[in-house]
Amino acid sequence: MRLHRLDITAFGPFGGAQSVDFDALSTAGLFLLHGPTGAGKTSVLDAVCYALYGSVPGARQSGQGTHLRSDHAQPATRTEVRLELTVAGRRLEVTRRPPWERRKLRGKGMTVDKAQTWLREYDTQARAWKDLSRSHQETGTEIEQLLGMSREQFCQVVLLPQGDFARFLRADAEARARLLGRLFDTQRFTDVEKRLAERRRATEARVREGDTALLADAHRMQQEAGDAMELPELAPGDPGLAEAVLGAAAVARSTARERLAVARCRLSAAESAHAAARHALEETRELARLQHRFAEARSRAERLQEQAGAHREAQERMERARKAEAVAPALELREAAETEHRRAAAAEARARAQLPGSHAGAGASGLAAAARRAAEELGGLDAARRAERRLAELAGERAGLDRQERADDDVLREADAWLADWETTRAALQARVDSAQEAATRAEQLAVQRAPAQRRLEAARTRDRLAADLAQARRRAQDSEQRALDARTHWLDLKEQRLNGIAAELAAHLTDGRPCAVCGATAHPAPARKVAGHVDRDTEDRALAAYQRAEEQHTEDGRRLGEIREALAAATAEAGDTPVDRLAAEAGALEQEYTRARREASALHAAQEELRRAGQEREQRLADRQQAALRAASRLARRDTLEREQTLLEAELAQARGAEDSVAARAAQLERQAARLTEAADAVRAAEDAAQRLKDADARLADAAYRAGFDTPQAAAEALLDPAAHRELQHRLDAWQQEEAAVRAVLAEPGTAAAAQQPPADPATAERTAAGAERRLREAASARDAAARCCTELDRLSARAAEAVRRLGPLREQYDRVARLASLTAGTSADNERRMRLESYVLAARLEQVAAAATVRLQRMSSGRYTLVHSDDRTGRGRSGLGLHVVDAWTGRERDTATLSGGETFFASLALALGLADVVTDEAGGVRLDTLFIDEGFGSLDDQTLDEVLDVLDSLRERDRSVGIVSHVPDLRRRIHAQLEVVKGRGGSTLRQRGV
Numbered sequence: 001m002r003l004h005r006l007d008i009t010a011f012g013p014f015g016g017a018q019s020v021d022f023d024a025l026s027t028a029g030l031f032l033l034h035g036p037t038g039a040g041k042t043s044v045l046d047a048v049c050y051a052l053y054g055s056v057p058g059a060r061q062s063g064q065g066t067h068l069r070s071d072h073a074q075p076a077t078r079t080e081v082r083l084e085l086t087v088a089g090r091r092l093e094v095t096r097r098p099p100w101e102r103r104k105l106r107g108k109g110m111t112v113d114k115a116q117t118w119l120r121e122y123d124t125q126a127r128a129w130k131d132l133s134r135s136h137q138e139t140g141t142e143i144e145q146l147l148g149m150s151r152e153q154f155c156q157v158v159l160l161p162q163g164d165f166a167r168f169l170r171a172d173a174e175a176r177a178r179l180l181g182r183l184f185d186t187q188r189f190t191d192v193e194k195r196l197a198e199r200r201r202a203t204e205a206r207v208r209e210g211d212t213a214l215l216a217d218a219h220r221m222q223q224e225a226g227d228a229m230e231l232p233e234l235a236p237g238d239p240g241l242a243e244a245v246l247g248a249a250a251v252a253r254s255t256a257r258e259r260l261a262v263a264r265c266r267l268s269a270a271e272s273a274h275a276a277a278r279h280a281l282e283e284t285r286e287l288a289r290l291q292h293r294f295a296e297a298r299s300r301a302e303r304l305q306e307q308a309g310a311h312r313e314a315q316e317r318m319e320r321a322r323k324a325e326a327v328a329p330a331l332e333l334r335e336a337a338e339t340e341h342r343r344a345a346a347a348e349a350r351a352r353a354q355l356p357g358s359h360a361g362a363g364a365s366g367l368a369a370a371a372r373r374a375a376e377e378l379g380g381l382d383a384a385r386r387a388e389r390r391l392a393e394l395a396g397e398r399a400g401l402d403r404q405e406r407a408d409d410d411v412l413r414e415a416d417a418w419l420a421d422w423e424t425t426r427a428a429l430q431a432r433v434d435s436a437q438e439a440a441t442r443a444e445q446l447a448v449q450r451a452p453a454q455r456r457l458e459a460a461r462t463r464d465r466l467a468a469d470l471a472q473a474r475r476r477a478q479d480s481e482q483r484a485l486d487a488r489t490h491w492l493d494l495k496e497q498r499l500n501g502i503a504a505e506l507a508a509h510l511t512d513g514r515p516c517a518v519c520g521a522t523a524h525p526a527p528a529r530k531v532a533g534h535v536d537r538d539t540e541d542r543a544l545a546a547y548q549r550a551e552e553q554h555t556e557d558g559r560r561l562g563e564i565r566e567a568l569a570a571a572t573a574e575a576g577d578t579p580v581d582r583l584a585a586e587a588g589a590l591e592q593e594y595t596r597a598r599r600e601a602s603a604l605h606a607a608q609e610e611l612r613r614a615g616q617e618r619e620q621r622l623a624d625r626q627q628a629a630l631r632a633a634s635r636l637a638r639r640d641t642l643e644r645e646q647t648l649l650e651a652e653l654a655q656a657r658g659a660e661d662s663v664a665a666r667a668a669q670l671e672r673q674a675a676r677l678t679e680a681a682d683a684v685r686a687a688e689d690a691a692q693r694l695k696d697a698d699a700r701l702a703d704a705a706y707r708a709g710f711d712t713p714q715a716a717a718e719a720l721l722d723p724a725a726h727r728e729l730q731h732r733l734d735a736w737q738q739e740e741a742a743v744r745a746v747l748a749e750p751g752t753a754a755a756a757q758q759p760p761a762d763p764a765t766a767e768r769t770a771a772g773a774e775r776r777l778r779e780a781a782s783a784r785d786a787a788a789r790c791c792t793e794l795d796r797l798s799a800r801a802a803e804a805v806r807r808l809g810p811l812r813e814q815y816d817r818v819a820r821l822a823s824l825t826a827g828t829s830a831d832n833e834r835r836m837r838l839e840s841y842v843l844a845a846r847l848e849q850v851a852a853a854a855t856v857r858l859q860r861m862s863s864g865r866y867t868l869v870h871s872d873d874r875t876g877r878g879r880s881g882l883g884l885h886v887v888d889a890w891t892g893r894e895r896d897t898a899t900l901s902g903g904e905t906f907f908a909s910l911a912l913a914l915g916l917a918d919v920v921t922d923e924a925g926g927v928r929l930d931t932l933f934i935d936e937g938f939g940s941l942d943d944q945t946l947d948e949v950l951d952v953l954d955s956l957r958e959r960d961r962s963v964g965i966v967s968h969v970p971d972l973r974r975r976i977h978a979q980l981e982v983v984k985g986r987g988g989s990t991l992r993q994r995g996v
Helices: 022-028 041-053 136-147 151-157 162-170 173-184 187-228 241-306 308-324 328-353 364-379 382-420 422-500 502-507 537-575 580-601 603-657 663-708 713-719 723-747 750-757 763-826 838-861 902-923 943-959 970-975
Strands: 002-011 014-021 030-034 080-087 090-097 100-103 110-113 116-123 128-133 159-161 866-871 883-888 893-896 931-935 962-966 979-983 990-994
Touching: 002 022, 002 041, 014 022, 014 990, 022 030, 022 962, 030 041, 030 970, 041 080, 041 090, 041 136, 041 151, 041 931, 041 962, 041 979, 080 136, 090 136, 116 136, 128 136, 136 422, 187 241, 187 763, 241 308, 241 723, 241 750, 241 763, 308 713, 308 723, 328 663, 328 713, 364 663, 382 422, 382 603, 422 537, 422 580, 422 603, 580 603, 663 713, 723 750, 838 866, 838 902, 866 902
Parallel strands: 030 962, 030 979, 159 931, 931 962
Antiparallel strands: 002 014, 002 080, 080 090, 090 116, 100 110, 116 128, 866 883, 883 893, 979 990
């Protein structure tokens, strides 16, 4: 890595723009960066670090977002750092701008611009700079991959901080481990230690879990077996756990099988006893049933004997009822005739009661003649009825005219009131129409702005999505480029190997007597032979095809990367740098305003319609008022006509009413009189007919009773039975006969009679005996089932325990291996005599390399007196591996580095820093570090030692390096001619450069 140029603007103490030409400073090999305290010497190094990694070294990186900006800078000047360097054969330019708080271009207040980063590369063929990336992350990744160092390593290797290495000389093992771990990235070894420790804990947990499960199965077997299994006190991890559990399980299984055999024998005996008891119980129950059946039949026969007299009476009653059924039709006919006669006589009495006294004793013919005379008088009132109806119509028409007059008065009042408010209503409606028209105009204007806002929003979203896709596409292009380079290298290697062994291929076709295709000789005394690993044409062709495929893939990935870049540029040109959230908020606000305007404009048609309807209603109100005046004049003329016609009709009706109030009342009186006379005549005739029918029915009834054998009709009526009584009497007769037949059948059964001759049965005793046998059977079956379940469960648990023991065997072996490895890498194992952790072991090897590299320069600085050596001895009870001692050649003794003086500590730490830089460089992949900076510490050296130190630094030019010394020691300004001076002033610091 070689620095060429550094441009600083508004950074740290530098208020304006400053530049550093490192090419001019590096010509002499050594250059001095000096200036008064607080001028900003270290800020130059901070700018280099910030340009490469986006942050400054050490504690100065906290709060760097806005504090990197110079307090002396003008408000309109943007903070910027630009660094031009060559690394890995590529000339790059890195530009970084931190976040910047500035005044808003529009309105009041402040806004913050985001941080920006540019990475460019110089194209030697085109002799122009080409853009590589504008992403912070991509730029940082690219720089770190090219340098092969993280920011912490760069600050320790390139910007050599002497104070840190002085502390490193005097530090304990833990502090050295922290620094070396950051520089050499030994985190993977720490991860190995952690991984082994985690695997040990996980394997131990699995073993303990297996032991716990095994003990749980043992306790369940003990619960199943009861006192047949004795289990000693055991815990997970105890030795002999598996053997103890399996032995106890075997004893328990044997005992359980013996108990099962005994339970089966007891169950067989209980089943036999239960079967005998059940048979005896069934026989006793059958005997008791037959004896009870015989006794019940005897009792039923005695009850039948007692009811014999009542049965004979019922038979006689049924016989008389059958004879009376022949008289029943005549009785029904006589009852019907009597009922009709009573009804007709009652109707006649009611009809005569409604007649006047002059017609009370008249016969049917007289009453009919009076009804005809009333009907004739009623027919003479038709003309009077029509006149009376016309008079009612006239009264109704006059009432209608009155109602119409009141309605017209209401219409006139409403019309006058509505027309009085017309101007106010019209003005309000016109204002609504004007407001809706303005909203429609505003909606049209907003509609024009919606589409561009939505396009910017979609472009911003596309921009953000393509920015993420760009990084992935760039990585794919880089990966495919590397694969293509690897494939090409592999193909060229194979091709070179084939060319080296081409003689063997040519010799394979040589035959004696035929000339050689190369030299033309016909004798071939020593043809070449194919060696192991010979590359033939097919292998070379396959490698070439693989290279061509990789190159095609690289071309495709490059094309895709170009497409994404073009699309991203187009989207960025459309959307700018405005965030998506802000564009979405603006588009949302515009959409809300447009929706509100559309909603207000949608009321335009309704307002226009309402205004039109209001105008129509005004015209209708005026027309209604005019029509009401015309109808009032027409009503006045009609009233006069109706009054004259009413006078004539009232004179005509005065004679027709008679003593009644109206013609209708007189007509109603005549109608009622005619109807009553007609009804009375009909009732008299009906009563006479009903009396004759009753007399005929009495004669027929007396004749029918005599023929049936009854002395009187009354006796025949009393002998009749209604249907319910007849059914009930017949049911009693049938039931008596069925009961008598059933009793005779039971008493005739031979088995029932034989059972009655035996002693009384005792079912209760037989049931108690059977219940006892059944209880003993259940107990035996339960014991057998429990013993069987115990055997089955013990077999299952024993099999599971044996399987668990088989699984735990390999797991225990694995745990032992992992535990030994974890203890060994952690430094706690007895085999690790020095108690050295794995990371410490690796760092000890690196420290040994650093000490060897540092000794080369330390001997020159100390005139051959001092040598740095690494020590892995243990100190006290701590762990070993990272000790650092100095060997004094004057005394021949090895002593601690803390015993060095101030000047000796400086050049020892300087040698250590330079040695560490060499080792870290080699560790990072051999990246050349052509520019180094050493920060302070030279003031503690005497003149001779300072000369020796400068000679050592000057010797770095042999490796084409340039070293910048950061110091304010006056003597260095006389010794080193190439200088970069930092001048401090009230308006900020400036840089002054002087060459050789």
